Amino acid sequence: DAGVIQSPRHEVTEMGQEVTLRCKPISGHDYLFWYRQTMMRGLELLIYFNNNVPIDDSGMPEDRFSAKMPNASFSTLKIQPSEPRDSAVYFCASSLHPTRQDTGELFFGEGSRLTVL
Amino acid sequence: LAKTTQPISMDSYEGQEVNITCSHNNIATNDYITWYQQFPSQGPRFIIQGYKTKVTNEVASLFIPADRKSSTLSLPRVSLSDTAVYYCLVGYSGGYQKVTFGTGTKLQVIP
Numbered sequence: 649d650a651g652v653i654q655s656p657r658h659e660v661t662e663m664g665q666e667v668t669l670r671c672k673p674i675s676g677h678d679y680l681f682w683y684r685q686t687m688m689r690g691l692e693l694l695i696y697f698n699n700n701v702p703i704d705d706s707g708m709p710e711d712r713f714s715a716k717m718p719n720a721s722f723s724t725l726k727i728q729p730s731e732p733r734d735s736a737v738y739f740c741a742s743s744l745h746p747t748r749q750d751t752g753e754l755f756f757g758e759g760s761r762l763t764v765l
Numbered sequence: 766l767a768k769t770t771q772p773i774s775m776d777s778y779e780g781q782e783v784n785i786t787c788s789h790n791n792i793a794t795n796d797y798i799t800w801y802q803q804f805p806s807q808g809p810r811f812i813i814q815g816y817k818t819k820v821t822n823e824v825a826s827l828f829i830p831a832d833r834k835s836s837t838l839s840l841p842r843v844s845l846s847d848t849a850v851y852y853c854l855v856g857y858s859g860g861y862q863k864v865t866f867g868t869g870t871k872l873q874v875i876p
Contacts, residue, residue, distance in 0.1 A: 652808075683866075691809070691852075691866040739808045754801075756808025 652757035654740050660763045666728040669760045672721055673742030681754065682715055682725050683739040691739075697723065698745075730764045737761050769853045774871040783840040785870050787853030790834050798829060798836045801852045801866070809852060809866070813838070840872075848874045 653672040661667055673680045681696040695705040700717045708715070712731070717723040727734055737759045743752040770788040777783045789798070797816050801809035813820055815827040815836070826839040840847055850869040 690868055693865050753811040
């Protein structure tokens with residue numbers, strides 16, 4: 649398997665524009681996570697899905713952020729309108745369902761570096 | 766969710782053994798302890814996971830005392846390529862997993 653695939657790797661946009669980040673999880677994984685990483689706030693969990701259903705979106709900073717998972721092989725994170733403070737690296741990760749033996753290893757993509765001017 | 770506390774940074778010379786300790790006083794009965802490694806410009810990568818006593822794999826060892834209120838990640842004979850941020854996570858199994866990361870420990874290996 650190619651691992652978790654994210655696109656684009658880099659995005660530079662102007663304030664007010666819509667940004668869409670994409671993620672393809674590892675085939676067969678039940679969970680999909682979206683994280684945001686900045687120097688100031690570290691690695692923050694924004695939202696996660698189980699079997700395509702959003703389970704917890706309490707980490708989504710504002711209504712400008714939305715995430716969807718229309719099927720098991722694709723998810724998007726959208727920011728509309730974007731602001732300079734949204735500049736960060738956005739990571740997508742996927743995992744299998746945890747069992748009684750472990751909590752499930754998270755597999756991360758390479759991230760999408762967003763710069764909002 | 767159990768909160769974790771670990772040192773912000775550590776320095777070590779090449780070839781030395783490095784031990785990074787994580788405190789998790791509020792760990793629950795079903796919680797597992799997991800460590801991730803993150804290199805610059807990359808996503809975190811799973812290193813090791815354990816529930817109690819000692820776990821060892823080809824990369825590291827994880828020591829967990831009987832009360833499970835702390836854990837120690839041990840990296841044998843580090844090299845420059847081990848320079849990274851190391852995250853300690855505590856979470857439960859058997860149900861929905863909300864995996865959150867703390868601040869991590871930035872390990873700098875010095876030649």
